[in-house]
Amino acid sequence: MLEDKRLIWELKQGNKDALRQIYLEYKDTLLTIAASLLHDTNAAEDVLHDVFVSFAGSAGKLELRVSLRSYLITSVVNRVRDRFRKKKHHTVELDKAGQIKSDLNRPEQSAVLTEQLQLMADALSQIPLEQRETIILHLNGGMKFKEIAEMQHIPMNTVQGRYRYGLDKLRTILRGESK
C-alpha cells in the first residue's frame, strides 16, 4: 500500500517508469483473471489493454482509496461485466499450447497439469459468472472474502455462499468429465 502511494505519486508526475513497473507487476495476474472470467484469451488481452490505457489516461485525477492491486482487479472485473452486458463477447477456447503455464517445472508433471488446467478452465466457463468471479478473485486475485464483498457491494455471507456453490458445481462438472 505504501509502495502503491509512491508509484501513484510518480505516475501523476508523468513518470513512464512507474507505469511500466505497475504494468509488469500486475499484468499476468490481471490477464489470468480476465481470461478465466471470459474464457477467451484474446478478449482478455483487450480488457488488459483497456484497463491500462484508461488507468494511464486518468492518472492525473486518480485518488487511490484501496490498494493498487484491488483497484486494478476491480477495473478488470468491471470491464469483463461490461462485455457480458453488451453481449459482444464470443467464447473462444483457451489456447492450450502457448499460454497456460504451470508453476511446476518437472516435465513429467507439467503435461498432466496442463491438461488438468485446461479441464478446469473449461469447467469454470460453465458455472454462473458471479460464482466464477468469486472463485477467481479469491484464488487467483488473492482477495479476501471481505474485500470481494466490499467490491461487489454484497454481504460477506453471500460471497462465501457463491464460493461454496461454485466449487460444488465445478466438482460435479469435473467428475462427470473425468469418468
Added chain:
Amino acid sequence: MNSADNIERTIGQLHLTTRTETDKRILDDAFDALEKSAQEQSHRSVRPKILRIRIVELAAVAAAVFVIFALFFNTSTTDVGLSDIYQILGSVENICITTYEPASNEPMQIEWVSQALNIDMFQIGRQFILWDIPNKVKLTKYASSDLVRAQILTGDMFSKVKQAVLKRFGLVPFSNLSDISGARWTHLEDSETQADVSGSKIYDLTWQGKDAALDAIKSYRRRFFVDKRTNLPQRIELYGKLKSETEYKFETFTVVTYPSEDQIRTLIQNEFGPAALQPRDPGYIGTQPN
C-alpha cells in the same frame, strides 16, 4: 491427482502470461494516454495561473488589511471560501503533510514540500525519498541500510516534478465550486465534528464524482479544519459514500503543519547526510550497494 479433488489448488495454478507483442502494444498506448493526460492537466492550469498572478498581488494587500483586522479583533469571524484556501496555499513556502488511516496512529506517509529549497521529500515507513530539484536528482534512503541511491532526473521527468512542487500539494481537489456541478462548501459548528482542533473553523466540501475502480458514482466529502487566524488548513479528513450507502465512510485524514525552511533542511541533512542539498558534481551517483 484428480482435478475434482484439488479444485482450489488447481485453480490457484492457473496462470497466463502476456505475449511480448501484447506488452509492447499495451505499454505504447498507455504511455500515449499518460502523456495526453499530463498535457490536459497542464492546459487546465494555464488560465488559473494568469488569474493567480493578479490575485496574488491583491492578496498581498488583502493580507495586510486582514492582519490589522485580526490584531484588533483577535479572531476572524468572516467565513472562508474554498478559493481563499486555494489561494493562500499558493503562498505557502514550506509544508508538512502527514496522512493517516482513521484507526491508526502510525502515519501512512509524511511529505515535506519546500518551495524555498525546491524539494519534495517523502517518508514511507522508514524509507525516505527526496526529489532534489536544483540538483536534478532523486535520492532514496532505504530502511534496511544507510545506503543512499541516486537517480538522475532528466528532461521531461524533471520539468514535471518541478511543476508538481509548485502546485497546491493535493490538499484542495479544485479551486472553484463552479468547476464541479453540485459541489458545496458548508461551514460547520464545532459540535458537529469529532476531531478537536483548537483555534480552527470547520468546513465541509462535498461533491460527486465517478470512482473509476468501482465504476460507480461516489459522493466525496473533505472536512477542512482551518486556522482562524491564518486561514491555513490544519487537518483535512477524507470521506466517501457510494450511492447504495447511507453514511459517509471515513477513509483517511491528513495533519498539515508549516515548518520553517531550516527545520526541513535539518531533517534532510539528518537523513541524507550533511552534503545533502549542496550543489553536486554532475557525475554524482549516490552511494550504490556493491
